[in-house]
Amino acid sequence: MNLRVLPAAARRPASRDHSGFPDEALLALVAREDEEALAALYDRYSRVAYGLALRVVRDPALAEDAVQEAFLAVWRSAAGFRSDRAKPSTWILTLVHRRAVDVVRREERRRAVPLETTEQLDAYGLATDEEIELTDRRRLVQEALRQLPDEQREALELAYYAGLTQSELAERLSVPLGTIKSRMFTGLRRLRDILAEAGLDEPLAEL
Amino acid sequence: MEQELIHDLAAAYALDALDESERREFEEHLASCEQCSEELVGLGDAAAALAYVAEGPAPPAALRERLLDRVHEDRAPNVVPLRRRFALPAVASFAVVAAAAAIVLGVWAAGLSSSLDRKDAIARVLGDPTATSVSLGQSSRVSIGKDGQAVLVSRLSTAPPGKTYEVWVIPARGSAKPAGLFRVGRSASPMLLSRTVPEGAQLGISIERRGGAPHPTNILFVSSSA
Numbered sequence: 001m002n003l004r005v006l007p008a009a010a011r012r013p014a015s016r017d018h019s020g021f022p023d024e025a026l027l028a029l030v031a032r033e034d035e036e037a038l039a040a041l042y043d044r045y046s047r048v049a050y051g052l053a054l055r056v057v058r059d060p061a062l063a064e065d066a067v068q069e070a071f072l073a074v075w076r077s078a079a080g081f082r083s084d085r086a087k088p089s090t091w092i093l094t095l096v097h098r099r100a101v102d103v104v105r106r107e108e109r110r111r112a113v114p115l116e117t118t119e120q121l122d123a124y125g126l127a128t129d130e131e132i133e134l135t136d137r138r139r140l141v142q143e144a145l146r147q148l149p150d151e152q153r154e155a156l157e158l159a160y161y162a163g164l165t166q167s168e169l170a171e172r173l174s175v176p177l178g179t180i181k182s183r184m185f186t187g188l189r190r191l192r193d194i195l196a197e198a199g200l201d202e203p204l205a206e207l
Numbered sequence: 208m209e210q211e212l213i214h215d216l217a218a219a220y221a222l223d224a225l226d227e228s229e230r231r232e233f234e235e236h237l238a239s240c241e242q243c244s245e246e247l248v249g250l251g252d253a254a255a256a257l258a259y260v261a262e263g264p265a266p267p268a269a270l271r272e273r274l275l276d277r278v279h280e281d282r283a284p285n286v287v288p289l290r291r292r293f294a295l296p297a298v299a300s301f302a303v304v305a306a307a308a309a310i311v312l313g314v315w316a317a318g319l320s321s322s323l324d325r326k327d328a329i330a331r332v333l334g335d336p337t338a339t340s341v342s343l344g345q346s347s348r349v350s351i352g353k354d355g356q357a358v359l360v361s362r363l364s365t366a367p368p369g370k371t372y373e374v375w376v377i378p379a380r381g382s383a384k385p386a387g388l389f390r391v392g393r394s395a396s397p398m399l400l401s402r403t404v405p406e407g408a409q410l411g412i413s414i415e416r417r418g419g420a421p422h423p424t425n426i427l428f429v430s431s432s433a
Contacts, residue, residue, distance in 0.1 A: 020346075020362025025397055028333030032350075034340065035278055042271060050270075051263035064270050068277065075278050079336060085244065086251055093255040101223045137259045145260070159224035160257045166224045185218040192253035 023088035030078040038075050045089065046071075047134060049096040056100035056163050057107070066103050070096040097160070104163040144194040152187030155180055217243050221250040329397050332358040343412050343428040349374075355403030357410075359387070366390045366414060373419045375411040376402050377429070383411060388419045 018026060018040035026044075029037035049070065053063035073095050081091055145153050158169055166184065170177040216233045219225050225233060237243050332338055332352040339351045347361035359374060366372050371390055375383040386402040404410065410430040413423040 021360055022397075025333060025360045028330075029340070029348075029350075031334060032336050032338060032340065033282055035275065035282075038278055039271070039275055042274060046266050046271065048258050048262070050266035052258040052261040054263040055261035060267075064266065067266060068270060068274050071274050072277060072281065075281065079334070083330075085248060090251045090255040093258045094251060097223055097254075097258065134259065134262065138262055141256045141260050144256075156222065156257065159219070159222040160254060161261060164224065165226045165229070166219045167226065169224065181215055181219060184222060184224065185215055188218040188221060188250050188253050191256070192249045195253055195256055196249070 024083060027074075027078050027081050027088050030075060031081070038071065041074065041088075041092065042071055045092050045096075049093065052093065052096055053100040055161050056097070057104045059107075062103050062107070063100070066099040067096060070099045073099070101163040140198055141195070144191055144198060147194055148187050148190055152183045152190065155183035156187045156191065159184060214240070214243055214246075217246050218250055221247060221254040223254075325399050328356055329358050329399050332356050332399075333397060341410055341430040343410060343430050347412060347428065349400070349404075349410050349430070351404050355405060357386075357400040357404045359389070359398045359400060361389070361398075361412075363412075369417050370414055371417050371419060372427075373413050373415045373423065374398075374400055375413060375423050375426075376400070376404050377409040377411055378405055379407040383423050385419060385421065386410075388415075 018029070018034075018037050021029070021037070021040065023041070023044075026037045026041050030041065046067065049067050050063060053066040053070075054060065057063050057066060070092070074092055081088065086094070145157070148156070154173075155169065158164060158172070159166065164172065166180050167177060170180045173180070213233065213236050216225060216229065216236075220230065220233045220237075233243075237247070332350050335350075335352045337353060341349045341351065343349060343359075343361075344363075346363045347359060349357050349359050351357045357376075361372075363372060371388045373388050374386040376386045377383045384402055386400040386404075387398060389398055411423060411426050412428045413420075413426045415424060
């Protein structure tokens with residue numbers, strides 16, 4: 001089999017060429033306007049990103065918008081990414097979450113939707129080989145969440161998945177704002193420590 | 208807001224649970240508070256981990272297409288296009304590599320020093336928007352900064368036992384000069400080439416006996432001029 005050195009620009013962005021690159025390298029390439037690198041990052045994180053956005057906005061079309069806007073933000077601001085301030089995966093998922101929350105806060109209808117916690121939303125089975133790692137990771141975070149006191153877990157889940165502000169959350173749960181703040185703060189710190197102990201600090205498979 | 212109270216907003220900020228004015232206020236504070244910036248690194252990771260629990264269906268394929276179309280349109284018009292690269296047949300058969308471990312792995316940079324200087328140089332080249340990018344086959348890519356410093360990122364399969372990959376800088380006139388050895392590993396660390404790449408030079412990757420060779424004996428990939 002003869003391999004030819006193909007000009008990258010002649011190909012439709014496809015992540016195959018970049019799929020083994022570490023997140024940092026992909027982001028550095030994205031900062032140089034490498035479309036294939038962006039495609040590779042999308043392929044690595046779009047499943048999680050879309051799941052997250054859908055969970056927050058509860059509408060497929062709005063979820064797609066949030067994911068698209070977030071990855072466009074990755075594309076446009078990759079040069080400003082600071083590796084001493086965040087892991088690439090955290091940075092990307094933070095952008096996705098921020099967009100989803102911004103979308104849902106513009107939508108009044110979420111206020112009528114009952115709040116749910118993770119225990120009630122567990123319907124999507126993941127089966128294919130490439131998704132096993134995601135499933136493992138999901139299980140690890142779920143186990144970590146279970147180790148938190150109920151009030152702290154509830155505060156984290158409702159803040160993160162329902163896109164509520166701390167004031168809205170206090171109102172919805174009929175507890176003082178200061179209580180919500182301290183539940184979120186104590187809960188997130190504890191979650192951080194549990195996850196660090198469990199070793200959840202590797203990026204998704206770079207295969 | 209009192210200082211201890213605003214520090215406490217780091218978690219709410221990481222969870223996006225602040226309203227717009229609270230968010231702005233915290234970001235102003237963050238710019239000057241090293242303590243919060245540091246705390247936010249770990250809190251941000253913990254908040255982002257919650258994303259994995261929100262698993263849902265796969266996104267529609269059309270979303271990927273739409274995004275990549277937008278990205279393509281979005282490319283700044285004033286960016287200097289990369290020089291056109293030529294298709295060159297590889298000199299050697301890919302079978303040598305294919306016969307090695309079937310798993311696709313990243314670069315393990317042999318002897319890669321962990322010195323900060325080298326890491327800095329790698330970060331500088333990979334972060335340089337004006338750097339040139341050169342493909343070496345479909346699995347490797349070299350970024351060349353303005354000063355000629357070059358970084359290889361490769362996901363070639365592991366070199367067979369007793370063998371190593373060797374990178375070459377091939378000047379427009381003169382013979383190929385060795386620029387570094389690598390086998391491969393999952394970490395896919397970017398490797399700083401031990402030699403700068405002058406304008407008009409080509410790059411090559413060969414497979415050699417472990418320890419490398421003074422001249423390439425079994426070239427796998429050659430780039431066009433850098």
